[in-house]
Every structure is written in structure tokens, then in C-alpha cells.
Amino acid sequence: MHPKKILNLYRILQVIITAVETSVVVGVILVFKFPVWFMTIPLGLAVWSILPLFSTKKVAWMLERSSPDVLEERLISYVELSKNLPPYAEPFFKKLESELTARLNWKIALKAIKPNYLSWRITYLIAILGFLNLILKTRPIPYVQIAPKYAEIFEDSTLVLDIFDLPKGGKVIIQPLNRNLEVVRLSKERVKCMVRDLSPGAYRVYAYGPRLQSDTAKILVMKIPVVESLVLVVPRIDRKLELFDPTYVAVRKGVKVFGRLTVVDAESVKVLLDDSEVKEKVEKRNRNLQVVSFEFKADSSGRLRFELRKGILKALSPREVRIDVVEDEPPxxxxxxxxxxxxxxxxxxxxxxxxxxxxxxxxxxxxxxxxxxxxxxxxxxxxxxxxxxxxxxxxxxxxxxxxxxxxxxxxxxxxxxxxxxxxxxxxxxxxxxxxELYERTAETAQSGQRDVENISA
Missing domain, CATH: 2.60.40.10 (Immunoglobulins)
Known part of the structure; x- marks a missing residue:
């Protein structure tokens, strides 16, 4: 192998080894969440290891020291002569080049490669510090915890987030709004913030600050389900009375009242008469609308309410009906x-x-x-x-x-x-x-006579 090729091969192998060592050290730093400036140590050592490779003479000495019996200082002589070769030494130089070409092979370059022991020692040190960090549960940099890490709320709801270990100057950001949330500090370790007035969609909340790591809370805001229409059918003795969107209904005791409810953006509906659940049945369902029928026996007065559910959330509809059960009194x-x-x-x-x-x-x-x-x-x-x-x-x-x-x-x-x-x-x-009839007739006659006299006068 030509001397120049063996020199370049050694350089390439040494760069690869240095890159592998540096990657290992950087990986340990990232895994154990040490400060970012720790990376300057392996990167600096990598540069320090690569700088000698720019000197051909130093590379030749490294190869000579790894295989002194084979090279016998011929490679260093070749490098020195190649820099300043006098005319009379050209035959000797060519002969030396031929001998080196015959003696050199890739095994000599591989034998000269040695890991950077200083980098490995730093790797061991960082690994030990990392294990101690896990055992003692200490973090080299502030780590902010947010609870809950996942929540589902309706668009008109307010969510309170508990945030722990937020340093002074740290901010709480909500994305994709890119808006700072107002925080209230309850103690040195704990603050809280309220999330509200959000449109339906997915949001992320995290803490932001210099040298700060944080949990990310995911918030899913859903459109609040609503009762679109309500029909109650109240049986009378002679017919059935349909009431549309009533707020008060008087019914006779013991009769069965039938109802039909149309809701939007609800996955399920529970009909409640005070605290008792009313039997219901889904009649029709499409993408965001469903029609539910229900019936109940009017045994006692109460409030008819509707619990709308979506995912793990539930909400009571503001629409309710006062049911007044009365005895049928005579007219x-x-x-x-x-x-x-x-x-x-x-x-x-x-x-x-x-x-x-x-x-x-x-x-x-x-x-x-x-x-x-x-x-x-x-x-x-x-x-x-x-x-x-x-x-x-x-x-x-x-x-x-x-x-x-x-x-x-x-x-x-x-x-x-x-x-x-x-x-x-x-x-x-x-x-x-x-x-009485005679008296009435006489009074009538007298009244008529007076009227005639008044007219004549």
C-alpha cells in the first residue's frame, strides 16, 4: 500500500473512532438529562483528538510507534524527504517509497488506532453520575410537573392545572394559541393556573424558561351538547295532549307520561326525574344528532332533568321541566x-x-x-x-x-x-x-198615564 494511502486511511479510521466515542458521551448526557453545556466536554475532546491528524509528521510517528519492527523509521524518513527533496536524493527516495509500499498494509493502520481513554473515562463518570441521579431522584436541571397530564372539558368549562416546581420567571404556555397563562402561586413549590374560554379542539400546556424541562398537559376541548327540542305527551281521559318545550306540566297521579328528546353533540343521554333514572330508548342517531324517547309514571312531583354525556364528560342541560302531580279535583x-x-x-x-x-x-x-x-x-x-x-x-x-x-x-x-x-x-x-200581577199592571197603567200627561203639557 502506498505511504500516502496508509496515512489517509489512518486519519479516516481515527476520525470514525473519535466520532463513535463522542456520540456515546453525548448519548449518555441526553439520556440522563444533564445540562446541555456538558456536551462541550466530549466535543472539545473530539476536536483535541482530531487536531494532530492535520500534521502528516505526527501521523507518521503514530504509525511508526505502533509497528517499529516493520517500518524501522522508514515512514518518518519518507515524510521528511517528501517535504524538501533535493535532486541528488531522488533515487534513494524512490527506493524508499518502493520498500514502504511493499511493507505497508491496512493492518498497520488498524493497529495504530487506539481509543481516546480520556473520553471513555468521562463516559464512565457521566454514567455513574446518571445512576446516582436516578437513585437519589435529583435532577441536574429544574423539571416542572403538570397535573393532570390529560383532560377533557367542554367549551364553557374551566380547568384548573396544578404546576409543581415552576421557578420564578418561568412561564406557562398554551399551544397552538401561543399564549401565556396567568398563574397563581400557592406555595414555593406549587402554582395553579386556569384554562378557560377555549374553542373546541386540542391544546398543549407546558412550562417554559431558561434551562427548564417540563411535562406537557394535553387538553381536549369539546363542544357542549345541547337539548334541541323536547315534546311531552300527557294522557288525558279523552285524548293525548302534546306539549312542545314545556317548563311546567300538571299531570294526574298515576298516569304515564311519554317524551321525545332531540339532542345535539351528545354520545348518550340520561333522563332523570329528581334522582331517579327514567327509562329511555334511542330512536334515531346520526353523526351529531340523536332522538331519545322515554316514559315515566307520575307518582310524585319533581323535576325532569337531562344529563348529556360525551366521552368521559357529562353535563346537566339547563332545560328542565317541573312535573306537578295533582289529584283530579271536581270542577x-x-x-x-x-x-x-x-x-x-x-x-x-x-x-x-x-x-x-x-x-x-x-x-x-x-x-x-x-x-x-x-x-x-x-x-x-x-x-x-x-x-x-x-x-x-x-x-x-x-x-x-x-x-x-x-x-x-x-x-x-x-x-x-x-x-x-x-x-x-x-x-x-x-x-x-x-x-203581584195586578199591582204590576196598575203601576204600568199609571206610568203610562203620567207619560201621556207629560206629553200633553
């Missing part, structure tokens, strides 16, 4: 006109106006007349389940065969959809006596 009914007892009109027809109310709805209002111990129904009107109704009757009493001095009792009766009856206070319709 109320009364005369509006006439309010007091009256005389039978001349035409025998009594105009009457009545009012009726019921908590669950009226079925009908009936006018009854009782005369000479016999009670009969005179007229009625259907109310079609209305809770309040006003009715008008023209009660024709001519068919009763009333005589002067007779009296009939008129009563209004109301029936609700539950079959309960109520009756008003009776009104007495009196047929005037003959004397």
Missing part, C-alpha cells in the same frame, strides 16, 4: 247571570250565562230545572276538554206549566273529563202571584 261552576233570584219573564224564557273551570279539562256544562220535586235537564253544551269555558243558555220554562205563585229552581252542573260533577248555587225563578 267549579257558577252563574254569571242572573246572580240572584228572579221573577219569571213575561215570555217564560230565562237567559242565563254560566262559568266553569277544571284543572284537567271540562267535558260538558248542563242546565237543570227542578219544579214540584221533579228535576229535569233543560240544556247542555260540550266543552271539548277546555279548562275554562263560558256558556249561554236560554231556558224555556213555558213547558213546566207554572201557575201564579209557583217557583222553579235552576242549577248549572259541570262534568270534567275525569267524570267528576259539580253544581252551582241554585237560582230561584218565581211566577208572581195574581195580586
Amino acid at each position: 267549579y261552576v257558577a252563574f254569571i247571570r242572573p246572580k240572584f233570584d228572579i221573577d219569571l219573564p213575561d215570555n217564560g224564557i230565562v237567559p242565563a250565562v254560566g262559568l266553569a273551570e277544571d284543572d284537567f279539562g271540562l267535558e260538558k256544562i248542563v242546565a237543570f230545572v227542578e219544579f214540584r220535586g221533579e228535576k229535569r235537564q233543560m240544556d247542555y253544551q260540550l266543552c271539548h276538554g277546555e279548562p275554562v269555558d263560558t256558556v249561554k243558555f236560554n231556558l224555556d220554562l213555558n213547558g213546566l206549566g207554572m201557575m201564579p205563585g209557583d217557583a222553579a229552581t235552576v242549577t248549572l252542573g259541570a262534568q270534567d273529563i275525569g267524570g267528576h260533577w259539580s253544581f252551582s248555587q241554585p237560582i230561584t225563578v218565581r211566577f208572581p202571584t195574581l195580586e
Whole structure:
């Protein structure tokens, strides 16, 4: 092998060995989390080891010392002559070059390679310090811990992060907003910060500062689920009443109430009547909307609430319904006109106006007349389940065969959809006596005469 080739081969091998040693030392520093400036030690040693390779004479001496029996100082002589070769020494130089070419091979260059023992000693020292660091749980540089390291919250929620060992001057950053979070120091070791007012998405929170390492907290902000619509179906005796988005419902005790709930951005829904869970069933589901049906028996009053769940999160919807379970009371009914007892009109027809109310709805209002111990129904009107109704009757009493001095009792009766009856206070319709009729006729005649006299005058 030519002398110049053996010199260059040695340089290449020595650079490779130095690079391997330096990489080992740098790797140990990174694994055990020592300060970054520790890397200047192996890098400086690497430069110190490589500098002699720029001197051909020093490289030749290294090869000579590794194989003195083979080279016998011929290589160093060759290097010195090649720098300043006089003309008369050219034959000798060529002969020396031929001998070296015959004697040199790659094994001589490999034999001359020796690891940098100083680098290895530094590696051992750093490894020992690293193991001691793990045993004693000490860190060469500040390390900030953040709890929790993962959290899921709704967009209107606030998350409190506990941060430990944050040095003075350290900052807490949230990405991708690149915004500093305000921190409140609770003690020397502990601070807290609040994360809020975030749009749906993924965020990272970490501590930042000089010579500072930190945990990274991952926060997933999700859109809060909402109740889009609510329909309650309340059974009545004669029909089913549909209520859209109610806030208050009065139901009879013991009836079954059916409901249909449409929610957006919720994975599941729990329907609660106070603290009891109501049986529900998913009717329809697509990407972000689902329709849930439910039913419950109205045994007691309470609040109907909706717990919306998404992932590990749950939230109570602000929409709730007050369920008031009441007994079905009899209706109320009364005369509006006439309010007091009256005389039978001349035409025998009594105009009457009545009012009726019921908590669950009226079925009908009936006018009854009782005369000479016999009670009969005179007229009625259907109310079609209305809770309040006003009715008008023209009660024709001519068919009763009333005589002067007779009296009939008129009563209004109301029936609700539950079959309960109520009756008003009776009104007495009196047929005037003959004397009263004569007096009334005389008064009418006198009144007419006075009117004629007034006109004549």
C-alpha cells in the first residue's frame, strides 16, 4: 500500500473512532438529562483528538510507534524527504517509497488506532453520575410537573392545572394559541393556573424558561351538547295532549307520561326525574344528532332533568321541566247571570250565562230545572276538554206549566273529563202571584198615564 494511502486511511479510521466515542458521551448526557453545556466536554475532546491528524509528521510517528519492527523509521524518513527533496536524493527516495509500499498494509493502520481513554473515562463518570441521579431522584436541571397530564372539558368549562416546581420567571404556555397563562402561586413549590374560554379542539400546556424541562398537559376541548327540542305527551281521559318545550306540566297521579328528546353533540343521554333514572330508548342517531324517547309514571312531583354525556364528560342541560302531580279535583261552576233570584219573564224564557273551570279539562256544562220535586235537564253544551269555558243558555220554562205563585229552581252542573260533577248555587225563578200581577199592571197603567200627561203639557 502506498505511504500516502496508509496515512489517509489512518486519519479516516481515527476520525470514525473519535466520532463513535463522542456520540456515546453525548448519548449518555441526553439520556440522563444533564445540562446541555456538558456536551462541550466530549466535543472539545473530539476536536483535541482530531487536531494532530492535520500534521502528516505526527501521523507518521503514530504509525511508526505502533509497528517499529516493520517500518524501522522508514515512514518518518519518507515524510521528511517528501517535504524538501533535493535532486541528488531522488533515487534513494524512490527506493524508499518502493520498500514502504511493499511493507505497508491496512493492518498497520488498524493497529495504530487506539481509543481516546480520556473520553471513555468521562463516559464512565457521566454514567455513574446518571445512576446516582436516578437513585437519589435529583435532577441536574429544574423539571416542572403538570397535573393532570390529560383532560377533557367542554367549551364553557374551566380547568384548573396544578404546576409543581415552576421557578420564578418561568412561564406557562398554551399551544397552538401561543399564549401565556396567568398563574397563581400557592406555595414555593406549587402554582395553579386556569384554562378557560377555549374553542373546541386540542391544546398543549407546558412550562417554559431558561434551562427548564417540563411535562406537557394535553387538553381536549369539546363542544357542549345541547337539548334541541323536547315534546311531552300527557294522557288525558279523552285524548293525548302534546306539549312542545314545556317548563311546567300538571299531570294526574298515576298516569304515564311519554317524551321525545332531540339532542345535539351528545354520545348518550340520561333522563332523570329528581334522582331517579327514567327509562329511555334511542330512536334515531346520526353523526351529531340523536332522538331519545322515554316514559315515566307520575307518582310524585319533581323535576325532569337531562344529563348529556360525551366521552368521559357529562353535563346537566339547563332545560328542565317541573312535573306537578295533582289529584283530579271536581270542577267549579257558577252563574254569571242572573246572580240572584228572579221573577219569571213575561215570555217564560230565562237567559242565563254560566262559568266553569277544571284543572284537567271540562267535558260538558248542563242546565237543570227542578219544579214540584221533579228535576229535569233543560240544556247542555260540550266543552271539548277546555279548562275554562263560558256558556249561554236560554231556558224555556213555558213547558213546566207554572201557575201564579209557583217557583222553579235552576242549577248549572259541570262534568270534567275525569267524570267528576259539580253544581252551582241554585237560582230561584218565581211566577208572581195574581195580586203581584195586578199591582204590576196598575203601576204600568199609571206610568203610562203620567207619560201621556207629560206629553200633553
